[in-house]
Amino acid sequence: MCLHDHTPEAPSAAAVPRRGILAGAAALAGISVASLAAQLGGAPAAEAADAATSSSRGDRPAxxxxxxxxxxxxxxxxxxxxxxxxxxxxxxxxxxxxxxxxxxxxxxxxxxxxxxxxxxxxxxxxxxLIDVHVHANALSDAAAILQGGATSVRSGSTSFYQDVALAALPEWAAGASPRMSPAGLFISPELGESLLADPDLGPLAALHGGVNEPADLAYLARVNLKRGAKVIKTRANPRAGLAEQDPRELVYNYGQLSAVVKAAGKAGVLCHAYSAEGIDGAVRAGVRSIEHGVFVTEQTIARMASRGTYFTPTLDAITGMSGSSDPILAARGREYTPIIKEAVRAAHEAGVTVVAGTDSFGSEVTPIGTEVRLLAEAGLSPLDALRAATVNAAALLGWGADAGxxxxxxxxxxxxxxxxxxxxxxxxxxxxxxxxxxxxxxxxx
Known part of the structure; x- marks a missing residue:
């Protein structure tokens, strides 16, 4: 049930400046003058504070x-x-x-x-190198990503806009964080504590059964864009990494995903999808990239190739489940590993552009080089695997003239x-x- 007005002319639920929202996100991400100075090993905090004050007057950082x-x-x-x-x-x-x-x-x-x-x-x-699927929640996460060789990333969402705050750092504190295309909040039925990130999300808390109606999905996408998201993240299926969830169930169908894609506009959508139905619905809805995509069919691969849909298989995250201490996850890892490797090979041979994403979360960072190696093991040549983390990834992010x-x-x-x-x-x-x-x-x- 849709309980609020979604029209573009509707007043905001709370007239909170974007700066105030992002100040809170920066605090949650551990971003401060002192932490930046410590991470960069450069100027003392006092000098960094002077630089920050100067930048607020409109001057450019050195x-x-x-x-x-x-x-x-x-x-x-x-x-x-x-x-x-x-x-x-x-x-x-x-x-x-x-x-x-x-x-x-x-x-x-x-x-x-x-x-x-x-x-x-x-x-x-x-x-x-470019990692097109990470979940960086803090300045320390960003540092770990950099140490692994990824100097540019696309966020797979955060809980409180931390990625939007981190994305602002390269302009003012070079070397503190990778260049980032932030996604803001995950568009999913259950937002949990993420509803506290923004007063404009208050109306969604009153929804019975979560965020499911197309109008509500579009509203959440627009709030993300308003707060600085450069891409929108949603899902077709539950998570594979949680034993209590079935990644083959359908969360959002073609119609719901179409509402997200339309609201996202040129920003584009990355879609978490595992099941054949979920992947195909997302591709037909017009998402820019499929994330994970284990059970993609030959027919959907052909559709991806014709539409120019990118494929981010996150091989390390999927194959790594086989080593889990949880028997359900370990079984999934053993089952999914040969299937996802074959999907990567088939997609690449069909002309689908494969890109490298680790699905790293927080401080548990997989170096992007590991994902590149796994892509080669799945059937890509060393050069094509390298392209997945450079020129292909740059094209997906829209940075082809600048990165890769x-x-x-x-x-x-x-x-x-x-x-x-x-x-x-x-x-x-x-x-x-x-x-x-x-x-x-x-x-x-």
């Missing part, structure tokens, strides 16, 4: 110092081309030069005495690995350095 990575083999995931003994020049949050020593000579000379130089000799230099490759003008995000990613599927698990927004956040060289 850019990281120029950085050069030289001597490594620079790989372009789009073409598969590699430049040996290459040089990568980062300044002002962007790539200003990349290529051979001859091609970058002038850019290097222009930064003489001003840039920090990192020697990557004997290693491989890649664009920052190291080209002039792209984001100043990079990772250095100890093995050749074009031949070794586990290379991305061997990270020795990470640069996020021009800041060297991990250095084991």
């Amino acid at each position: 850019s990281p110092s120029p950085l050069m990575i030289e001597g490594g083999t620079i790989v372009d995931p789009k073409t598969g081309h590699a430049v040996e003994d290459g040089v990568l020049v980062l300044e002002g949050g962007r790539v200003t030069a990349v290529g051979s020593r001859t091609e970058t000579r002038r850019a290097v000379a222009a930064l003489a005495g001003r840039a920090r130089t990192v020697d990557a000799s004997g290693r491989w230099v890649l664009p920052g 490759r190291l080209v002039r003008g792209s984001y100043a995000d990079a990772v250095v690995v100890n093995a050749d990613p074009l031949s070794n599927p586990s290379a991305l698990e061997q990270i020795s350095a990470v640069v996020a927004q021009g800041v060297l956040v991990r250095n084991n060289l």
Whole structure:
């Protein structure tokens, strides 16, 4: 039953400024001047406070110092081309030069005495990796994701808009958090304590049976967008990782999912789906990506390929259940593992764009390189598995011109690995350095 007015002209249930909502989300995420200074290991808290005060006057924060990575083999995931003994020049949050020593000579000379130089000799230099399915609830979660090599992520939702707060950090505290496409609150029948995140959600608390009516689903999607979500997350089925739930039951059908997709508009929708019916309904409704997708059928794979629907199989999260101490989850893991691997292979061969997402939650972060290795084990070539965490993922996020490759003008995000990613599927698990927004956040060289 729909108990409130959803029309665009309807007044807000509570005229609470977005800034106030996000201040609470930032506090829950552990974001403060002191925590940022401690994580970045940079300026004392007093200096950071001065910078924060300055930014409130409209000034821009200082850019990281120029950085050069030289001597490594620079790989372009789009073409598969590699430049040996290459040089990568980062300044002002962007790539200003990349290529051979001859091609970058002038850019290097222009930064003489001003840039920090990192020697990557004997290693491989890649664009920052992209994890398209994470649940980061705190600043510490974001730090762990960065250490694993993911410099950009798409959120799979949080409980109190923490991802929206974290998404604002790169602009003002470079290197503190990955670039993030936030989803806000999960569009699901039972919102639980998430209803406390926003007074505008108050009307939903009065609904009998949860958020199920198309008008209510659309309302929740619009509230998310109003608070800063850049993508919308919903579901077709329950969770596989909870023994008491059956991931093959239907939560939202085609009609309900269509209401979410329409309300999301250009932001797009990622949909948690396991059952054949749930996956197919989501694809027909127009979701941008299917998350998990274990029991996808050949017919639905064909529909995904024709519609351009992305596939995020979250292999580590699914196959990892086989090691659970819970017998139900362990049985699911053993049953689902060969099915999801075959789904990945079939989807890839049919022309569906496969992307890498770990479904990491909180501080239990799976390095994105592990997901890339598992994609290769499921049948993708090492290059195609690398593309799943770079150019393919960047296209899904709408960042194709800025992320996923190291080209002039792209984001100043990079990772250095100890093995050749074009031949070794586990290379991305061997990270020795990470640069996020021009800041060297991990250095084991």
